[in-house]
Amino acid sequence: MSELDDERSMAALASDERQRGALVSARVVLEGSRSHRVWQGTGLLLAALVVLLLPVLVSDFRIGQFSLVIAYSVAVLGLNLVTGFSGQISLGHGAFFGIGAYTTAILVTDHGWAWAATVPLAAVLGLALGFAVGVPALRLHGLYLAVITLAVGVAFPVVVSQPIGLALGTGGVAGKTARISWDKPGWFGLDVSDRGWMFLVMAAVAGLLFWLATGLVRSRVGRSMVALRDNGTAAAISGIWPAEVKTVAFAVSAMYGAIGGSMYLLTTPIVSPSTVGFTVTLLFITAMVLGGAATVSGAWIGGLAMVFLPYYTAEWAGQIPFLRSLTDQPGLFANVIYGVVLIVFIYFVPGGLVPLLTRLRTRFLRIVPPEAAAVATDAAPGSATTAGEPDGGLAGPTPAIGGHPTHSPEAPIRTDQETTR
Amino acid sequence: MSPNIDNPAFLLQLLVGGLTNGALYALVALAVVLVYKTTSHINLAQGEMATLGAFVVFALTQQGVQVWIAIAIALVVSFVFGAGVERGLIRPLEKRGIFPVVLATLALFLIINAVIAIIWGTQPVPAPEPFPREIEDKIDVLVGPPPFFITYVALGILAVLVLLLVGLWLLLEKTKLGLGYRAVAANREAAEVMGIPVGRMFMFGWGIAGALGTLAAALVAETAGTLDFNSMASILIFGLAAATLGGFDSVPGAAVGGLALGLIMAFVPGLFTFIEGDLSLVIALIVVLVVLLVRPQGLFGTKTLERV
Secondary structure, three states: OOHHHHHHHHHHHHHHHHHOOOOOOOEEEEOOOHHHHHHHHHHHHHHHHHHHHHHHHOOHHHHHHHHHHHHHHHHHHHHHHHHHHOOOOOOOHHHHHHHHHHHHHHHHHHHOOOHHHHHHHHHHHHHHHHHHHHHHHOOOOOHHHHHHHHHHHHHHHHHHOOHHHHHHOOOHHHOEEOOOOOOOOOOOOOOOOHHHHHHHHHHHHHHHHHHHHHHHHHOHHHHHHHHHHHOHHHHHHOOOOHHHHHHHHHHHHHHHHHHHHHHHHHHOOEEOHHHHOHHHHHHHHHHHHHHOOOOOOHHHHHHHHHHHHHHHHHHHHHHOHHHHHHOOOOHHHHHHHHHHHHHHHHHHOOOOHHHHHHHHHOOOEEEEOHHHOOOOOOOOOOOOOOOOOOOOOOOOOOOOOOOOHHHHHHOOOOOOOOOOO | OOOOOOOHHHHHHHHHHHHHHHHHHHHHHHHHHHHHHHHOOOOOOHHHHHHHHHHHHHHHHHOOOOHHHHHHHHHHHHHHHHHHHHHHHHHHHHHHOHHHHHHHHHHHHHHHHHHHHHHHOOOOEEOOOOOOOOOOOEEEEEOOOOOEEEEHHHHHHHHHHHHHHHHHHHHHHHOHHHHHHHHHHHOHHHHHHOOOOHHHHHHHHHHHHHHHHHHHHHHHHHHHOEEOOOOOHHHHHHHHHHHHHHOOOOHHHHHHHHHHHHHHHHHHHHHOOOOOOOOHHHHHHHHHHHHHHHOOOOOOOOOOOOOO
């Protein structure tokens, strides 16, 4: 695109802004420009500050909850990668989560490993299992994949309580306990508790994993995943090897699930078949849709919902005598609400919350990729975290070759030299 | 190998046990297939809807209703509920493809599962007993030792499956409603052009599937002796495996697939005794994998051709 085009498009954008004069006129920032970097840097800095201050300011109980948010977010992120970005239905994420949790629990309790040493092994086991599930996924799509992964997800908690699981040390139906204690090292200056220190370590690990995921979805593999999701045939014609991309997506997704499971054990000292059952898979899926399936940052919102929605629902249900009289397990109301939230989101917010928030932000700050500035009109430009369809194809069937008519702002194929943040 | 390999009573017991369980899987598989044939969707909440139906039977029998009348009422309720779910929840998502519908059925799964647990508690309740299941309610075939007998429950379940298959065949092949259903299953657009109310046929399929599921859940509860809010979780997997084995769009395939799966799951652990514990879900998973990799359309299914 020539310089002239760029200028023209910027002028077009400006006039577009003038036409909508009633609104607060948004600041337009070119993607990758210096001011864009400043905005991003400020945002990251603020986020880091919040994370650092959290253990100083809030109680240990809250910190436990936020640690759980981190563990769940990492697992949900795995689901985002395989379902949101590469469009493959995975109903066995609870099993991947469980593999990680059980690996860590068994190694820590029975073999005296340090937690940090178990994480790589959990990740490798997750990768292997995900690969094993991903291989049949090559020949199957849609509903058959749903059936296979569903069977994996339902079978896993049953198998761990069978003799074969007991032989491995899973502890059967009662579950496996693992007490992992953390001491704050002396060199760390902030006044946080041991639990707070653990939270910070988890946040650092999660930050790394989210950064890697962002890199992955922007990489050649990530863009191939999106292309295969949107139009498998066209993608294959364009030289993408579906077998490679699909298995990689599954394996990486399972790895994130397993690491999430490992981190889960830091917050909760026991893992049992019911913690890795099919219901957990359903909660992961709800969390994914809630935050935004085809986003990386949506996983955070999903994780927050997975922790705080049941907590506040139980509190709320406990206050209403009628509801309290119905059942002694107020957590069940949370499941009803999850189901309702899932339906509401499928119907009304198929893209999830992150694209919604992004659109809200564009009222004040619009980030426009340089090559898309020419065609950027009323439609919200792609956010920093959204690639392709903001909803992972949730809103409708994939378009025929030729693409979405409304999709032009992001249509230009980006090159590998594209700036990454 | 099992030391009982040359014992006829043992083998016959495995055979009957396998067929009885297989009949239950077949019922669930039939429900899955009847939904899939017209709408090309799999209702992952089928098992939970069925459990809800079985709890309706339970609640009615608690009120003193005779068990078969309770089942009849529950079947009607499930039919209406199934059809209603199709019309109200699934149909608006129809145009948006497979994934949103799968998500919607998962949401339904969560809601129904939790609602059952809220209303009836998480502890198992005694199952309604449509067939007598006392210790003497059996037909002795071989006096033994070891004896071989067939319980009335097993006979009843097999009879229900046969009756249902005959009924379904009559309904689908001999009535105008069935003709419309088959037309929609064969070619949705053509059926619509011919003036067949396609939407009503979807609802019909979902309704029948709901009723079948309820019947299956009531019988599953009877064989297990108890009923709880997770009764059908693994049975749904077996039903899906049976439907995969028989072919997702074949009614006779579902029946054959269910019975075959039942036999596989009786004979594999029965003969290979080194398999410890209950690994039936793993066996089902392996069956699904093998079928999908070797013959994806199943034994009786139609091979789908995709034009790319």
